[in-house]
Amino acid sequence: MVTSRDIARLAGVSQSTVSRVLQNRPEVSGAVRARVQKVLDETGYTPNPAARAMRGTKTNVIGVVVGRITNPFYPELLESIGLALHKAGKRMLLWSFVHGGFEEEAVYGMRDQLVDGLIFTTASYGSTALKEALDRRAPIVLVNRSLDDVACDQLTSDHARGTKAAVRHLVELGHRRVGVLGGIPQVSTNQERRSGFIAELAQHGITVDAKFDVTSDATHDAAYAEAAAMLSEPDRPTALLCANDLLAFGAIDAARDLGIAVPGQLSIVGYDDIGMSSWPAYDLTTVRQPLRVMADVAVSMLLRRLDDPDLPFESRRYSPELMVRGSTGQAPIET
Template identity: 30%
Template sequence: MVGIVDVAKKANVSTATVSRVLTKPETVRGTTMEKVLKAIEALNYQPNLLARQLRRLETKTILVVVPDITNPFFSKVLRGIEAVAVAKGYQVLLGDTGNDVEREKGYLNILQQKKADGMVLLTARMDAAAVEEVARSFPVVLACEYIEGSRIPTVSIDNISGARKATEYLIDLGHERIGCITGPLDIVLSRDRLKGFYQAMARKNLIVDPVLVQEGDFSFDSGFNLMMKFFALGQLPTAIFAASDDMAMGVIKAIKSKGLKVPEDISVLGFDNLKFSSIFEPGLTTIAQPAFEIGENAMELLMKLINKEEVKREQIILADQLVVRESVRTI
């Protein structure tokens, strides 16, 4: 990380001069000031001293960063965050990364520039060291996703357990040849859901056909396209576990496009329990995440950090639930 020594070296001045530019600019000559400011800009230096001074000010705003605002799951989490924020007198500033890691990094600057009092990250795809560096100086909470080995306060479900529960339900209904459509495997929760799928299959001594494990991106289109890929391969599963409801609904659309029925020909099970899952045809069997409660708990944790209160539980794991509807049947 760039430090005051690096700025001083680039500007060819002493560290004391850099410090005076930041704290007592009126004592520094114009030409020297210009050299230091140019060095700060070139190195993208975020001075800790300035950050500490600015932290004394309150914006009454918190920043929430989401990976994809078009995903309806995150809207429920946001509602939970905002319910607590409004009650505490805070407003919510929303940042949508569009699944772009560079944009995700850019939102860290908003916090470093003290345009918000704290941040809830609903995505954790950027370099872990960068997030932890910011979290050492500013209030940061992770929700839904987490960083392995980090002590940043986190609120989520146990995605491994949820996926294992979903797969075991299919197995208990007689399904043995089960396909799995994952989320992007650069995301920890996608890897966890895939891990839960493999655990369930191993517990029941069932063989996983590698062809029937495909990586999606949580979208309806990826579910549709990957199910069509299964059709093209000619070896269909009796059931599909999709790692999101959007993908599961895409799978069902693809099955119907081939003149087949769900669950009569192929069973489909999703993950998230979006509102639309209950009115989709057929109603989608899925793992329900307590999205609103995840948001509430994340904001409550953030308020503790902002107010410098003790955080007794760094990781809050909320319970998920299997919701049984019409998209799965016994064979």
């Protein structure tokens, strides 16, 4: 089935230009209009009638943009957002990371009136489509990840407070040789958590060795590989601070396979407190984000924005909570 994205690719224009031609809007030049129309005729493309019927009306559908749903954090956040939308009488349309351009597709979905507004859980500084939508004051709420100097409603947890609690816990247990397993630096949550770990460790006179300050893609396998490399060093850390729980799971499994006892020889702290963190197989000490509260507020923010687009933008941060479990213990005695 030919889509508007296919038409845009074949005509060498943006998808928004295709939409303007289909709507017979005047801001498209004659030459470009003719090129797009030629492709439309050749392919026999017919716009989605349901989408056309919705133009100019409310859909009662809210789009939600998430990262890889193979990361258990996102299904848990989605469940909370879905429940909040259901209570508000709204339906949810999901865009999940499977390849590049998924944020762009979500923005086009709103532009084509498939949804009334968007909740982004994965906003990044490199998203051109998101920036363009926000420049047009589109109804968008950022939850979980925030962006500086961006005019929109956004909410996240107080990562400075969360990282401080995690570091203090390890220091109180006697750890001085600490490693940091961070996420990709383009993501605001990863930036804030890593910088928070490093800054709070410095407050306690602890400097992280460069070879133990590493980043990882947000997958179990990538975290396993990075942790295994760190833990294979003769002067390996006695504790690891991880940017999220999925990375911590990878680190725990790497330690097990290397015969390193957790927490006897290595303490590990995660971040998020997803459901798997409390499973006996991991029993992970981690920093809990109040996901249910954040999801409820994100939905309320967006609905208010839809009712009154001229409301002042809000930015909120929620206090996280350190959940101490069995993956942390006293630092091993040096021999």
